[in-house]
Amino acid sequence: MNRSVKKMALGLKRILQREVTNEEDSLKRPKRGSRKDSLTAGEERVLLDVFLSFIVLRVLQAKGNSLTANMEGDLQLFGKSGSDSNLLGDxxxxxxxxxxxxxxxYLVDDIKSRITHQTIEKIRDLFQSVKDEDWKxxxxxxxxYEYFNEDSLKRPKGGSRKDSLTASKDLKGKNGVISQFYTPKWIVDYLVENTLGKYYGENGLTAHKESSLTAGEEDGLTAGEEKGLDIEDVKIIDPACGCGNFxxxxxxxxxxxxxKRGYDDALIPKLIITKNLYGIDIDENAVEITNLLLRLKALEDGVYEKIETNIVAVPKGNNLKRPEGGSRKDSLTANEEGQNEYLKKFEKIGSLMRTEDVLSLRETASRQIKETGINDERLKKALDILSLKYDIVLTNPxxxxxxxxxxxxxxxxxEDYSEFKKNLYACFIKKSCELVEMDGFVGMITPQTFMFIGSYEKTRRFILENFQIERLVHFGLGGVFDNALVDTAMFxxxxxxxxxTAHKENSLKRPEGGPRKDSLKHPEGGSRKDSLTASE
Incomplete structure (x- = not known):
């Protein structure tokens, strides 16, 4: 799927760059205006909104009218048979x-006026290069979205890697989009099955235990059963959730x-979204996509009400500054500069914010509500999420x-991760330990460097002193991410x-001459777990 999607996404972006936006665009949000009032600053944000509008509409079309039948308004999708005469109107x-x-x-009128019937015809033809089953x-x-960003972050000719970090119009700055690699579904499935599925599932992973990724029968009760956990109480977070693959x-x-536990199907989506799932990221665009995907999942499961999620972006801007025209007593703290430093730090490192700093900023936000009546719900929610403990942490940092x-x-x-500073992913290993409950599980895919290189010795020591290793899958170079040659391991x-006192480490061997994902499939004539046994 990914090769055709990449070609389509890059082609769509080129069409929109050529026919809808241009380098001179500077469409900024007016002061005190919401995103609905206009577009966010910069050409890339303008372009992204138009880009996503076409992608999401095509997905809705592929999923069928039954998905949106009970929603407010009639959905007129472009490109329907017999509707070519009103393609732009659709x-x-x-x-x-x-x-x-x-x-x-949200598109401002100036941008809408540049989209023509001919533009949509080109896009409709381009979309035919992707199979309808993939659009579903x-x-x-x-x-x-990943391919949209990848095209923006190419290294300029003759430039170094550092040059490429500032050469693009990346809205998230030097440390945002450039470090993101979205997680393939087969990696997600493996880590979800070996955390949530294995340890909190009833009688192991699924009803078809013989073909699952669980360990043998000697495991006995699952961790969830040992703790007496109710499924509604299981909390799972992705602290670098991106576009929500996990x-x-x-x-x-x-x-x-x-x-399996006999819940009413009509209640399940709301329970999952409000009680079980949590996520945070510094990329506001990616979080918006994650919440959109959850909305689609709920719709497919027959829930049409809008459900407030626990997936949030780290708020940008000085949200706790003194109100305009306010006196010193209206400000949030006696040491305003110190509190603003916490905010700057939160904006920069997001979920890597240490617990003590999260609690300090949370206290400040609570004081703001009491003293001024100003309540930044997004900030409060983000801090509340980072103040909780979780049964499972799953992430591709x-x-x-x-x-x-x-x-x-x-x-x-x-300041906060001096022993893990070599790479951001190592900092997330440390932070995941801080977020997870005792006896809880952390599932991650990262570069393999933490296993071998001297500068990660303290990271290795930290893992051995704080965790049992339940699964360790070493992929080596490439074969996981389509758009990046990275030496990877998941665990x-x-x-x-x-x-x-770690459990024995399990390895995943790649079949000779085969791609890495093949090693997660059932061997011919055998069950899936047969392919995952540790070597002698």
Missing amino acids: YLSGVQFLNRNFDCC KEEIISWS VIGVYDKLKEMYQ PYLDSSDYDFELKRYIN VLRKSKNSL
């Missing part, structure tokens, strides 16, 4: 539908688990070497007081 009606029902893809998969939205994988697994840190990021990482860790 598209603009579709954009209004997205505004009303998904709170996304909501993750195509995530992958399209979030959607967990949603699907939890739905299966709720159904950013991979950013310390040589690519800018001044501010380097300062914050040195499942169980937080434990028993240091250096």
Whole structure:
């Protein structure tokens, strides 16, 4: 799927750059204006909104009218048979539908006026290069966003890697989009099955235990059963959730688990979204896509009400500054500069914010509500999420070497993660331990460097002293991410007081001459677990 999606996404972006936006665009949000009032600053944001509007509408069309039949307004999708004469009208009606029902893809009139019948015809023809069955998969939205960003972040000719970090119009700055690699579904499935599925599932992973990724019968009760956990109490977070690949994988697994326990299908989506799933990211665009995908999942499961999620972006801007015209007593703290420093730090490192700093900022936000009546709900929610403990942490963290840190990021990482500072992913290993409950599980895919290189010795020691290693899958070079040649490993860790008593490490061997994902498939004539046994 990914090759055709990449070609389509890059082609769509080129059409829109050529026919809809141009380098002179400077469409900024007016002061005190919301995103609905106009577009966010910069050409890339303008372009992204138009780009996503076409992708999301095409996904809705592929999924069929039954998905949106009971929603407010009629959805007129472009490109329907017999509607060519009103192609532009169908598209603009579709954009209004997205505004009303998904709170996304707001386009100002100036941009709408540049989209023509001919533009949409070109896009319709381009979309035919992707199979209809692939358009039915909501993750195509995530992958399209990745390819949109990849095209923006190419290294300039003759430039170094550092040059490429500032050469693009990347809205998230030097340490945002450049370090993101979205997680293939087969990786998501493996980590979800070996954390949530294995340890919190009833009688192991699924009803078809013989073909699951669980260990043998000697495991006995699952961790969830040992703790007496109710499924509604299981909390799972992705602290670098991006476009929600893990979030959607967990949603699907939890739905299966709720159904096995006899829950009413009509109640399941809301329970999962409000009680089980949590996520945070510094990329506001990616979080918007994650929430859109959850909306699509709920719709497919017959829930048409809008459900407030626990997936949030780190708020940008000085949200706790003194109100305009206010006196000193109206400000939030006696040491306003110190509190603003916490905010700057939160904006920069997001979920890597240490617990003590999260609690300090949370206290400040609470004081703001009491003293001024000003309540920044997004900030409060983000801090509340980072104040909780979780049963499972699942993530594919950013991979950013310390040589690519800018001044501010380097300062914050040195302050809080001096022993893990070599790469951001190592900092996330440390943070995951902070977020997870004792006996809870951490599932991650990262570069393999932490296993071998001397500068990661303290990271290795930290893992051995705080976790049991339940699964360790070493892929080596390439074969995981379509758009990046990265030496990778994925692992499942169980937080434990028993240091250096790790379970035996399991390895995944690649079949000779075969791609890495093939090693996750059932061998011919055998069950899936047969392919995952550790070597002698």
